[in-house]
Amino acid sequence: MSAKHSYKSAAKSDPLTGLAGREDAAARLGEWLGQGEKVHALLIGLRRFDALNLAYGTSAGDAVLGEVAQRLKHFAADELEGAWLTARSGGDEFLLLATEPCSRERWQLAAGQVLDLLAKPIPTAWGTMRLSPRGALLRGIEGDSAATVLDRLGQALHQAMGQAARRLVWADGEATRSGLSAAQLEGDLLQALDKGEIEVVYQPQFSCRDDRLTGAEALARWNHPTLGRIGAGALFAIAERADHVAQLSQHIARLALKGAKGWPMDLRLSLNVTPNDLASPDFAAGFARLVKQTKFEPWRLTLEVTEQVLLADVAHASQTLAELAKQGMRIALDDFGAGFCNFRYLKLLPLHYLKLDRSMIEGVAGDARDLAVLRAILAMAGALELKVIAEGVETEAQRALAASEGCEFYQGFLRAQPMGAAAFLELARG
Numbered sequence: 001m002s003a004k005h006s007y008k009s010a011a012k013s014d015p016l017t018g019l020a021g022r023e024d025a026a027a028r029l030g031e032w033l034g035q036g037e038k039v040h041a042l043l044i045g046l047r048r049f050d051a052l053n054l055a056y057g058t059s060a061g062d063a064v065l066g067e068v069a070q071r072l073k074h075f076a077a078d079e080l081e082g083a084w085l086t087a088r089s090g091g092d093e094f095l096l097l098a099t100e101p102c103s104r105e106r107w108q109l110a111a112g113q114v115l116d117l118l119a120k121p122i123p124t125a126w127g128t129m130r131l132s133p134r135g136a137l138l139r140g141i142e143g144d145s146a147a148t149v150l151d152r153l154g155q156a157l158h159q160a161m162g163q164a165a166r167r168l169v170w171a172d173g174e175a176t177r178s179g180l181s182a183a184q185l186e187g188d189l190l191q192a193l194d195k196g197e198i199e200v201v202y203q204p205q206f207s208c209r210d211d212r213l214t215g216a217e218a219l220a221r222w223n224h225p226t227l228g229r230i231g232a233g234a235l236f237a238i239a240e241r242a243d244h245v246a247q248l249s250q251h252i253a254r255l256a257l258k259g260a261k262g263w264p265m266d267l268r269l270s271l272n273v274t275p276n277d278l279a280s281p282d283f284a285a286g287f288a289r290l291v292k293q294t295k296f297e298p299w300r301l302t303l304e305v306t307e308q309v310l311l312a313d314v315a316h317a318s319q320t321l322a323e324l325a326k327q328g329m330r331i332a333l334d335d336f337g338a339g340f341c342n343f344r345y346l347k348l349l350p351l352h353y354l355k356l357d358r359s360m361i362e363g364v365a366g367d368a369r370d371l372a373v374l375r376a377i378l379a380m381a382g383a384l385e386l387k388v389i390a391e392g393v394e395t396e397a398q399r400a401l402a403a404s405e406g407c408e409f410y411q412g413f414l415r416a417q418p419m420g421a422a423a424f425l426e427l428a429r430g
Helices: 022-034 049-056 058-079 104-119 146-161 182-195 232-241 245-260 275-279 283-294 314-325 344-348 368-383 396-405 421-429
Strands: 040-047 084-090 093-098 122-124 127-129 132-139 168-170 198-207 213-224 228-230 268-272 301-305 330-336 353-356 387-391 409-411
Touching: 022 084, 022 093, 022 146, 040 104, 040 146, 049 058, 049 127, 058 084, 058 093, 058 104, 058 122, 058 232, 104 132, 104 168, 104 228, 104 232, 132 146, 146 168, 182 213, 182 232, 182 245, 198 245, 198 421, 213 232, 213 245, 213 421, 232 245, 245 268, 245 275, 245 283, 268 330, 275 283, 275 314, 283 314, 301 314, 314 330, 314 344, 353 368, 368 387, 368 396, 387 396, 396 409
Parallel strands: 132 168, 213 268, 268 301, 301 330, 330 353, 353 387, 387 409
Antiparallel strands: 040 093, 040 132, 084 093, 122 127, 198 213, 198 409, 213 228
16 A cells, blocks of 8 residues: 555445444554554544534435545545545544644644535535534554544543534643644745745646556645645645735746646646636736746646636636637546536536546445446536546556546556656656
């Protein structure tokens, strides 16, 4: 297993969410502790979830739990560097375990980011749901067992669930104080742009048909001098609080374009577009200037947008993306199959690719229903003349099945995990 892989459960998974169950999580936790791994844990509870069930019914509640599971897996896959496991601990409780090589302050920052993510509105067929998550976090120490870790987490979460003012508590009784305040982090970010602490790594993409390297998605990382490596999600959350998203986004795009300029001409670069980008009235013109300044060929560039990017004003987003598409750039709808999945976007946006959420691929090799859903999506994409990229491919069986069903491209830890510019260039020339 690659250091960045999730742990694949051998025991029964939770039938509602597809996550590992509590028993399986305890077994994996015990294995990691027994191997001397530096284990970090976060137990999450959904405050007032029973009221949601009563108001809207258990079907609505089940849909919300499923979305919580997907958001938790997305966070782990995008933000964590070590091995990790997501589990449903029971009822409305979820568990995140990681062998994350980070400081106490970094784990607390990650835990806060998880709670922020789960607190975002959840669109459902019953209306928009809002959760009030609470969390208990812990860093394993020598002599810990799985039972003692889970017990301490459970007791701490019980305290957090009963306190409206405190959403996050440490299971060792310490206050959730950070060595760096929010204001300090925001100030550090401004300096990071000048100090070269913001790094772009590249997640390679391959052809499903012949495993040929076809390009890469650019991902941002912040090498903070105190907290260590911070992923793109936390990085942009800090930038949003400091009102510096546009500056950060442009900085990352410039780094990525310059880093990819020397690639072989048949390789494509994918860049993520933020909600702030598309909300700007002059984003299309400004981004086109940036591409021209870096002398990167527009036809080699794919812009990835997610449903969250489009929620504010899909008409304006469509117009902006159409302007960039006219210059030869390709447009991909990212994380397709996650969230509410509004098919209206397929009608309004100038799309060239659908990028399947990892949840659409995860169970296809062993679940007939998952395979049926994949086939339906691919049939729709074919009718719309859209190429399909499978994300989160971790096994050869997943890749082979995606290829046989008609996916053109894939990315995932089966072949490679994110790497620096020099390493990717070596891969491209190899």
